Amino acid sequence: MSDALVIAHDLTKRFGDFTAVDSIDFEVQPGEAFGFLGPNGAGKSSTMRMIGAVSPITSGSLSVLGLDPVTQGPELRSRIGVVPQEDSLDVELTVAENLMIYGRYFGLTRSVIRPRIEELLDFVQLNGKRDEKVDKLSGGMKRRLTIARSLINQPELLILDEPTTGLDPQARHVLWDRLYRLKQDGVTLIVTTHYMDEAEQLCDRLVVMDQARIVAEGAPADLIVQHSTREVLEMRFPPGTQEENIAQLGGLAERMEILPDRVLLYTPDADSTSSEAHARGIRPVAQVSRRSSLEDVFLKLTGRSLVE
Numbered sequence: 001m002s003d004a005l006v007i008a009h010d011l012t013k014r015f016g017d018f019t020a021v022d023s024i025d026f027e028v029q030p031g032e033a034f035g036f037l038g039p040n041g042a043g044k045s046s047t048m049r050m051i052g053a054v055s056p057i058t059s060g061s062l063s064v065l066g067l068d069p070v071t072q073g074p075e076l077r078s079r080i081g082v083v084p085q086e087d088s089l090d091v092e093l094t095v096a097e098n099l100m101i102y103g104r105y106f107g108l109t110r111s112v113i114r115p116r117i118e119e120l121l122d123f124v125q126l127n128g129k130r131d132e133k134v135d136k137l138s139g140g141m142k143r144r145l146t147i148a149r150s151l152i153n154q155p156e157l158l159i160l161d162e163p164t165t166g167l168d169p170q171a172r173h174v175l176w177d178r179l180y181r182l183k184q185d186g187v188t189l190i191v192t193t194h195y196m197d198e199a200e201q202l203c204d205r206l207v208v209m210d211q212a213r214i215v216a217e218g219a220p221a222d223l224i225v226q227h228s229t230r231e232v233l234e235m236r237f238p239p240g241t242q243e244e245n246i247a248q249l250g251g252l253a254e255r256m257e258i259l260p261d262r263v264l265l266y267t268p269d270a271d272s273t274s275s276e277a278h279a280r281g282i283r284p285v286a287q288v289s290r291r292s293s294l295e296d297v298f299l300k301l302t303g304r305s306l307v308e
Contacts, residue, residue, distance in 0.1 A: 236263075
């Protein structure tokens with residue numbers, strides 16, 4: 001038997017004739033941060049809702065903390081924490097009152113909740129805002145309060161849906177630090193995010209979903225090795241000259257991607273590729289050499305077209 005906290009096999013979710021999640025398999029191990037990446041409509045949110053025992057599976061099997069989310073939903077929900085994409089805080093109440101009321105939802109006594117409130121406010125760096133009304137908080141503060149609220153029942157598993165969407169870089173880094181500390185304390189994290197740098201920072205392993213299926217799985221660094229090259233050379237050409245320059249780039253890279261405003265050359269050594277291009281008389285108006293990233297992998301696997 002696997003000791004994974006979450007085990008899914010042939011997991012499927014349908015809404016009438018529409019298949020939102022199509023026979024996916026994955027496991028989440030204790031203490032790891034596991035990510036779901038994918039464009040809009042890929043099936044991430046539907047999967048998270050099944051894990052969180054708020055949406056029944058259509059077929060396949062799903063075990064979370066050794067429980068069946070369909071038949072043991074209330075028990076499971078008491079042992080997990082959920083950070084939704086939208087902050088559903090009561091803006092008319094204070095920071096502490098929001099935590100107290102949420103703790104009461106889990107049947108915790110006030111004597112148990114009070115010390116937890118102090119611990120959590122310290123953890124998310126909101127000590128000085130304890131008696132502040134929520135509607136006066138910044139977006140980053142509200143997000144940190146939402147995370148504190150999700151921890152009031154001391155969950156074994158924390159589900160985070162786009163935890164830093166809309167936050168400025170400083171607030172994002174503060175949240176990353178808090179989530180990293182949770183993982184160090186043994187809390188298992190499941191994260192969906194559109195930020196590739198966030199996935200690289202937070203996730204030990206992740207899956208990439210597209211059109212309701214898993215198209216890749218692994219550690220971020222391993223996925224980059226498997227699906228991209230070591231480096232990328234980006235070239236921009238003067239208006240009206242990109243096509244003629246592209247004709248001279250053949251054979252310079254393992255893979256070439258042509259975009260409206262630039263050309264991406266996927267290569268083991270961007271500097272060598274740049275030197276060879278220069279020797280061929282190719283003169284871009286601007287170029288950038290960089291390491292391949294998880295974003296390169298994501299776009300290769302899911303495409304660059306917008307999904308509405």
